[in-house]
Amino acid sequence: MSNVVRSCSARQLFDKGTKRYLAPHAAWKGRTQPKKLSMVDPYELFAQDDVLKSWTSKISSLVRENRPREAIGLFKAMLVSEQRPNFVTVLSVIKAVGLIGGKDMARGIHGYSLKMGFIDSEVAIVTALVSVYSCWDMTAAIRLYNHTPCKDLVLCSAMISACANNGEFWKAIKLLKAMVIYGMQPNHVTISSALSASADLASLNLGREIHGYSIRRSFYSYVILHNSLLDMYSKCRHIEAALLLFGHMQEKDIVSWRIMIHGCVENGSPRKALDIFLELQSCCVDKADELIIQEVIRAYSQLSENCIQQGFHSYVLKMGFTEFASAVTELLQTYAEFDDIESARRVFDELRLKDLIAWSAMIAVYAESSQPDTAFGLLRQMQMANKNPNEFTLVSLLQACFKVDALEIGKNIHAHVIKSGYSTNAFLTSALIDMYCKFGRTREGKTVFEENPSDDFICWSSMINGYGINGYGEEVLECFSNMLHRGIKPNDVVFISVLSACSHCGLEYEGWSWFHSMETVYQVKRNLAHYACMVDMLSRQGNIEEGLEFVNSMPIEPDRRIWGALLAGCRNIDGPAEILEFVAKKLISLDPENASYYVLLSNLYAEQGRWEEVEKLRRRMDTRLLKKVTGSSAI
Template identity: 60%
Template sequence: MVDPVEYFEQNDIPRSWSFRISSLVSENRSEEAIGLFKAMLVSGDRPNFVTVLSVVKAVGSLGSKDLACGIHGYSIKTGLIDSQVAIVTALVGVYSCWDMRSAWKLFNRARNKDVVMCSAMVFACVSNGEHSEALKLFKEMLLCGILPNHVTLSSILPVCAGLVKPNLGREIHGYSIKRSLYCHTILWNSILDMYSKCRDLEAALRVFKHMQNKDMVSWRIMIRGCVVNNKPKKALEIFRELRAYSAEKLDEYIMQERPNEFTFVSLLLACTSLDAIELGESVHSQITKNGYSTNTFLTSALIDMYCKFGRTRQGKSVFDENTTNDFVCWSSMINGYAINGCGNEVLECFSDMLSHGIEPNDVIFVSVLSACSHCGLEYEGWRWFLAMEAKYCIKPKLAHYACMVDMLSRQGNVEEALEFVNKMPMEPDKRIWGAILAGCRNSYGCNEVLEFVAKKLISLDPENTNYYVVLSNMYAEQGRWEEAEKLRNMIDTKSLKKV
């Protein structure tokens, strides 16, 4: 516990308990603030509501249930819980982090609810995924004559996206204009995010264009929104605008509010979608310049981008430069080798990962087995497939079985593949039957298996004409003209679409 006398003698701060405690809280020294509060109680001085409010904030930052209950009880005992709405509001925020039931109980018992308390409760509901409850509370506010402010609207807008209610979002947008709340950037950022997540990118772009006080969050939301809505060119265009904007306004604010890792991840995804390797390298240099070289998610995104461009060496260089590689980076590197058909490199990287004590998951095993299949590494494929459950307690899923069927089929072992499928503990899907069909078409003397598999695929995907054509061609080669003609007629009469 901090010694209050010694502390403030050393730091030359006015001897006001409230000032001392609030100063410690603002410096994120919550434990010392609570220690000082205890010292205050021992000294016999009575805390005022400002002191208690600061302590509630300190308790919230520590996430201590016992301390929260303690300061709540003290607030009841001193009558602050009934006389000070700010105390109740702060306690609602603290309880909502782990106990929404208590937060609701406290909120419902409050006598004088104001817009700040209601906004805090709406935010708590949204943060805990209680979207319907948040919307219900928002409507009750309006009915009770409590006018929402920009914080309330910013809190309720994510509900419109979460419940896919774009019309409600538009109404809130219109309401904010009517109330002249457009000076609050936080609200406009929420509107941008809502439109983007509701797949109305045009509306988001219109709002963004007319925003007068954009901050870095605004730019991030728009870049991410363009990527998510499959507009990578627009994402890169906005990034160029951001760079021009930042160069134009080289003030302290812009320098502090530089693009963060989420912005860069979105940009790397956009570059990958557009096959824009030069732009990707430019973004890479920006990442290094902004000091994010060791960020796990950016390292992973860079590895993915370079490997999808076929530049596995550059991907490996990025991987090697990050000395803090975790599971995400290893997974990206293994997958990067796999999609480029580098089977031996996949196995080597996978072995290195295991030697570093990192346990694999089912997704990594898909990459490993897929690489073994495409590179003809049958022995290694069986070895790791069998080790999944026996050594790592990972039950193979459909994707893993699909890799093994593909491996057998590529080797021309279609009958063995069919036997393997028949012993599977789950129903095979189109991927698995399709792998056997491809194997039959590349092998000689597999007509019976081909016919069986083609019929299975037709039953699973009756609108895919490719399966009808394969079966019809086989019948024609065998001189089974009536059956071939029958299939051709089926394609014509059903007007099936070619895939």
């Protein structure tokens, strides 16, 4: 999801450019040529001014009406008629070029501005060009900014905003500091852009410094600045500060409410997000928009139970938000998360204008559910509606192929991927590798991997996992080493694949070597899944006592996976009864509703003749209404 708030963009700042006063040195230069002006007839001079104003007015009007191509065409006609434009005309043309994204035209108008001397005399022109270049060439924007000797507040603010919007966060902060050092006072727009940068850096200390500076400068009356502060505190995981600031805001706009609801959702406080939404409904003149509705639906999806049917779905229908495909897509995905596929499909069917994202989302829901075959039926309906599947749709369909044991369909999708030119898409390549490897076709998976040489991590991860699930431990280690040699940094997920393969293939030395290097060499923090792999490795080697000692020394609390791996080892090699009893009791405490653990412990007591213990366990099972499931195993 895109950022909920961004401070005033460079282009918005450019709109203010025409309100600047003429630079003093330019005005003085104009007065040093009286002889040249005295040779022009006054009536002719005024007539020329009227003609210039007419051209400029028409061009500016076309830009305001979002007709940039016509504006540029009129500018060309103006040049053909040998009418000399002024800097205001050129400003409008630069904005038109920015609207259509014409790179060559941007360079052309830049060159024309240089030729006319506007780059040196009019900072507004530089600001406009920085705005346009920042959309696709930050290097050119920064170079132009650096080569401008006389910078004003609007240009500096535009450059900071451009850096913040293009991921050059530290550059934005450095520019702000340079402004202050050289005595130029930032305004509330500048500060908002800097706050946006510190938010994306997740730098709470930096954000607090800027907050303090804004208080000293008495910027607290600007809603845009408050919104940037809310966004910064939310992204820095300090939701309490954001809520406190939000509560003290005397003036809020719809963006303020949206940021606060989004911040609560992102920080795992769905109940608070819903409370704020109710407050918005009761006290705010501004009504919720579709973006807020999407955030509220996301809040409902984070709850432990499906509460969205208790009124909110009716609200969405009543307020007409079912006309927005994005809101409906979020709603059906929420139903799917609670395994309510029927409601998800009903919501989808009620959507009048289904876009490609909605179709793809519904297909993904079926692909990940217990009804994967329905995904293919929905694909046919999608095609009948003249919607062609995109990369995301095809990824979901490939996932469904394995569930319905449809290798041939998967191969057809692979052919379609090649034909449609999607072969370079990393997600599709990864999905194809996964599909072939899950069918045991590692050779085909390797072919897909090698035909699409990429430094994309997910393709390497899929190939490593594919080798692992098929028991090719040596190939896992070779592929992993090749990935590291390519300079691709591993994450926690790929280490799970490597350690699991080492465990299943008996590569004990290699497994411990990679386990110990995770944090020391690659700065990847170990989690429960990694420890489970190592416990499984020890159990498979028959080292039950060593495995228990390892579990007891873990820096994090072991879960069912850890104890389950140790239990499996005990059962496979007929391990020590006291350890088996200890582990079974641990599992019962962690999962008291799982009858298989009671049965296992009861059988152990029966083998030892401990009939009183057997009776106690049976009474506990009866109390909890637990019954042994036929064919069930605790391992």
